[in-house]
Amino acid sequence: MAMFLEVIEWFDPDGRRLVHRIPEEGSADIKMGAQLLVRESQAAVFFRDGKGLDVLGPGRHTLSTLNLPILTKILSLPWGFTSPFRAEVYFVNLKVFTDMKWGTAEPVAFKDSELGLVRLRAFGIFTMRVTQPLLFINTLVGTQGAYTSEQVESYLREVIVSRLNDFLGEHVDTVLHLPRQYDEIGVAVKTRLQDDFRRYGLELLDFFVNAITPPPEVQRMMDERSGMAAVGNLDDFLKFKAAKALGMPPRASARPGARRQAGSGSAWGPASGSCSPG
Numbered sequence: 001m002a003m004f005l006e007v008i009e010w011f012d013p014d015g016r017r018l019v020h021r022i023p024e025e026g027s028a029d030i031k032m033g034a035q036l037l038v039r040e041s042q043a044a045v046f047f048r049d050g051k052g053l054d055v056l057g058p059g060r061h062t063l064s065t066l067n068l069p070i071l072t073k074i075l076s077l078p079w080g081f082t083s084p085f086r087a088e089v090y091f092v093n094l095k096v097f098t099d100m101k102w103g104t105a106e107p108v109a110f111k112d113s114e115l116g117l118v119r120l121r122a123f124g125i126f127t128m129r130v131t132q133p134l135l136f137i138n139t140l141v142g143t144q145g146a147y148t149s150e151q152v153e154s155y156l157r158e159v160i161v162s163r164l165n166d167f168l169g170e171h172v173d174t175v176l177h178l179p180r181q182y183d184e185i186g187v188a189v190k191t192r193l194q195d196d197f198r199r200y201g202l203e204l205l206d207f208f209v210n211a212i213t214p215p216p217e218v219q220r221m222m223d224e225r226s227g228m229a230a231v232g233n234l235d236d237f238l239k240f241k242a243a244k245a246l247g248m249p250p251r252a253s254a255r256p257g258a259r260r261q262a263g264s265g266s267a268w269g270p271a272s273g274s275c276s277p278g
Contacts, residue, residue: 009037024145132201
């Protein structure tokens with residue numbers, strides 16, 4: 001005997017699901033007049049025969065011609081509101097998903113004006129939410145029974161890295177200047193990504209660049225350059241290093257004749273008076 005759905009609702013079990021489908025496979029017998037419960041952070045989308053029809057927002061909805069005008073017009077049920085109809089309901093999570101991670105799976109090539117061709121790794125975080133449930137389902141979810149943040153994260157990661165590479169190639173001259181430009185890079189790349197996210201019914205809220213790192217040998221070159229800038233005059237620095245390697249005290253190394261003069265004073269000073277004739 002067929003079971004008719006009379007109360008339809010969904011709780012997000014782990015906080016990571018964007019979409020949950022009822023039923024997870026096929027379609028369900030839904031009783032006209034059934035209760036649909038949609039939370040504040042959700043939207044419910046009805047599908048029939050592969051087409052998305054009605055989208056319902058937060059609240060308790062009694063399924064009727066009033067709440068499902070498109071669906072009931074298609075069904076054209078002649079026998080009243082209590083008869084069942086077959087359809088699928090997609091619950092879409094509209095909350096803000098935080099701590100979404102992006103990063104380069106492999107180092108990407110970057111032409112540096114001072115260091116030549118270097119390979120960079122980059123990573124950071126972003127936050128997003130679904131703003132157009134039907135568009136999101138039709139473009140990314142399809143007929144899957146559930147769709148998680150990890151699934152959309154893995155796809156968006158590739159989009160983000162592509163836009164970041166474009167920006168670096170167009171606006172960054174050398175990796176030596178990157179650390180102080182992270183905020184500016186984040187704002188610029190976020191602007192470029194907005195249309196990409198909207199194409200799938202998503203909104204990009206925050207985008208942060210945590211680090212852009214070159215290979216170890218390039219990092220050593222950067223450290224050496226920073227050290228040279230801190231040293232200042234190279235000639236004085238080399239003299240200081242040479243003196244230190246010889247074990248000479250800083251003052252003595254600054255005045256090479258100082259040690260010899262000090263030694264002559266102790267050997268031939270007033271203490272030699274004892275050798276005078278008595």
